[in-house]
Amino acid sequence: MVKAEMGNTGKIKIGIVQFRADNDAPGENLEKITSYIESLVEENVDLVLLPEMFNSGYGTDEATISNASEMPEETVEVLSALAAYNDIAVVGGIVNKTNGGFFNSTVIMLPYLEPIYYNKTHLFRDEKKVFTPGSEFKTFEFSGIQFGVLMCYEIGFPEISRKLCKQGAEVLLVPFAFGRERKLIFETATRARSIENGCFVVASSQCGTNKTMNFVGGSRIISPSGEIIVDCGGAEGFASAEIDIRLVKKYRFGESRDSHGYFSNFRDDLYR
Numbered sequence: 147m148v149k150a151e152m153g154n155t156g157k158i159k160i161g162i163v164q165f166r167a168d169n170d171a172p173g174e175n176l177e178k179i180t181s182y183i184e185s186l187v188e189e190n191v192d193l194v195l196l197p198e199m200f201n202s203g204y205g206t207d208e209a210t211i212s213n214a215s216e217m218p219e220e221t222v223e224v225l226s227a228l229a230a231y232n233d234i235a236v237v238g239g240i241v242n243k244t245n246g247g248f249f250n251s252t253v254i255m256l257p258y259l260e261p262i263y264y265n266k267t268h269l270f271r272d273e274k275k276v277f278t279p280g281s282e283f284k285t286f287e288f289s290g291i292q293f294g295v296l297m298c299y300e301i302g303f304p305e306i307s308r309k310l311c312k313q314g315a316e317v318l319l320v321p322f323a324f325g326r327e328r329k330l331i332f333e334t335a336t337r338a339r340s341i342e343n344g345c346f347v348v349a350s351s352q353c354g355t356n357k358t359m360n361f362v363g364g365s366r367i368i369s370p371s372g373e374i375i376v377d378c379g380g381a382e383g384f385a386s387a388e389i390d391i392r393l394v395k396k397y398r399f400g401e402s403r404d405s406h407g408y409f410s411n412f413r414d415d416l417y418r
Contacts, residue, residue, distance in 0.1 A: 158289050160317075161186035161194040161386040164365040164378040166354030167323075169203030169210045172217050176201050176224060179238075182384050187232045189386050192289055195350040196238025197321050197365075198298050199250070203356055204323035206272040211248065214241035218253075225255040233257050235288045238350070239297060239321035247278035252295050252321055254286055262286060268306070270299035285313050291391050298322045301335045301349075304342065311343040311409075316394045318343075322351035326360045333364065341372040342408060344398030346389050353380055370397035371404055 163182045167175045179201070183194050198204060201221045202214035218240055225236045235256050242251040242263055250273060254262040265280025266273075283306065285294045294310030296318065301307075307318055318339060324332050332351075340347040346369060353363035365378040367387045376385040398409035 155290075156392050157388055157390050158193065158291055158317075159189070159191045159386055159388040160348055160367060161189065161191035161384060162348060162350045162365045162367060162376070162378065163194065163196050163200075163384045164351055164353050164363055165197070165200075165382040166356070166361070167197065167200050167203040167352055169205050169207075169213070169356050172202050172213045175203065176217070176221060180224060180228065183228050183232075183236065186384055186386055187228075187234065191234060191386050193235040193237065195319050195321065195348050196236070197350045197352045198239035198252075198323040199241060200238050200321070200352070201240055204352060204361075205356065205358060206276045207357070211241065211276055215243045215248065218242050222253060222255065222261050225253065226261070229255045229257045237293075237295070237319050237321070239323070241277075248276060249280060250277045250297065251280075252284075252297055252319075254284070254295065256286070256288060264295040264297070266297045266300065268300050268303055273299075283310055283313070285310055285315050292316045294318050296320055298324055301339060302331060304339065307339040307343055307345075311345055315345065316391050317346040317348060317389070320347065320349045322349055322362070322365075323359070324351055324362045324364075326362045329362050329364070332362050336366065337368055337372045337374070340368040340370055341406070344370045344394055344396075344406070344409060346370060346391075346394070351378075353378075353382060370394055 249265040264284035267280040294315030352361040363380040401407040
């Protein structure tokens, strides 16, 4: 777990970005994202979440992967400057090339710190032909709050979210490039993960269409009760909301009114 020490007020304002990333214009994607982040800074956000493969456009074709492999250094440099200058965290999906191969990754950029990477562990369809699966899950601390990261398809594996939350995550950050034909899965699974773990789920998705996909959009912030606090619908844009992390304790451990107390009644002895 990585830590960034800041004051903990129990509240944090989170921004989400939803847009169509053009596979043929990675430079324009980065410019557009920079503009969105600057707009969210004007709304005094503390953390911004961006979609999966936001700088290159989503895809597994040779041209997309080639473009994506040339972008990490410039992308991280831009995100690092935005994070440091504005004293915010920026989290988003990029392709990362290392000696171990190509990874479908999420980069976590905290002010004045080196980038942290989460490599998608569960790959979907043609991703398996291109990317190397990651081998570990990732949590980090920012502004006194614990975050966990998973990506897109992984929302359908309840075990990932539960493991992250058992490791202390109070907010799950999920970059998406999710197909519209699976809209029901997206809408159901994002809410289910928040309810069953008593946590906030923050989803940032691509929207519109590219060469091969029609994206669901629907970027959202969901409370531990399963209530959708904000939803971006199907259009490009951004949204933000202040969340009160104290609600996590209420819904994880309380058993009054609408709180479900799943963590206080979880039978660890049955799952060993």
